[in-house]
Amino acid sequence: MSYRKVRFEYYQVVYRKKDDNPADRDRLFDLLVWMNKAMKKSLEGRTYDYRQEQARLENAYWDDELNFYFLHFVRLRETNIPSTAKADSQVVPMELDDDEFIGEEVSALYDENNHVLMLQRNRYSLGPEGIEEYLNLVWDDENETIYLRPICPPNAFELARRSSEYRKISIRFADMNSEKNERLMNRLKSPLKRIISSFDEYKGLNAQVIITVGNTKNSSLDDQTISDTLDDIENNPEFFSKAEIAKRDDEDARVELVDLFAHKAHDFATFRMEKRESLSHFAIAKEMWTIYSANEGCNNRQKDINSYLR
DSSP states (O other): OEEEEEEEEEEEEEEEETTOOTTSOOEEOOHHHHHHHHHTSOTTTTEEEETTEEEEEEEEEEETTTTEEEEEEEEEEOSSOOEEEETTEEEEEOOOOTTOOEEEEEEEEEETTTTEEEEEEOTTSOOHHHHHHHHHHHHOOTTEEEEEEEOOOSOHHHHHHSOSEEEEEEEEEOOOOHHHHHHHHTTOOSTHHHHHHTHHHHTOSOOEEEEEOTTOTTOOOOHHHHHHHHHHHHHOGGGEEEEEEEEESSTTSOOEEEESSSOOOEEEEEEEEOTTOOOOHHHHHHHHHHHHOGGGTTOOHHHHHHHHHO
């Protein structure tokens, strides 16, 4: 049995007019109007060229059971095509007909009350920039440009500190030398000081450190050590190129990975993958609802995301 881990990110759908001043606030965009316009087109009519390939909206609809809008996009790939093989014969390149493609899918949940788009990430399909480009291709208004603005917690370090359990911390140092090492050593109070002291022995310029509790359930890295480490990173950001911490607010909450320098609000879900089957849009949509919906008790991400917007 295999499993697939999927990341979801949160964006607010906004737009700007051509004559808006840079200091003007973004305007909230009504994606329902866009969905209505797109779904009036045929499948072929809503297929657009995208970076030497094609992309389209497969479907956009209201789910009566889950009480949210969902969108289903696909990137139509015709390059880097895989091969097929049988147990008793050699591998054979897959041949596509002229009107056939490899479909790379991505799903989204839309909360129209706050113009929030919960977007699945799939490295092979459309990313947020690609979805943003597609929205504008369909909208086709030279006076208006649609944007997906990442929704971020107000302070990632404070978010990390408000936790009862720390599962992992990952730190990547900026390129270091003896002079930088010495300056940083004089500022640090956490065990990072001892780690950095070994750099000169290795004659290395760059390093990444990952510390985890492993597979032990309900275990946590030391609170005071993590607190000191967070202080060191926050007070000396020029010495670090990346810092992430996996934390949990309580034993009933999900483990959340916080990017301390570029933290977008996000969640993860793990899906069991059956042999010879792909991960369906409807399975993803149901899991997105489970994560986001206010009906799911303590894991109320809808409330969290809306608080970030305020």
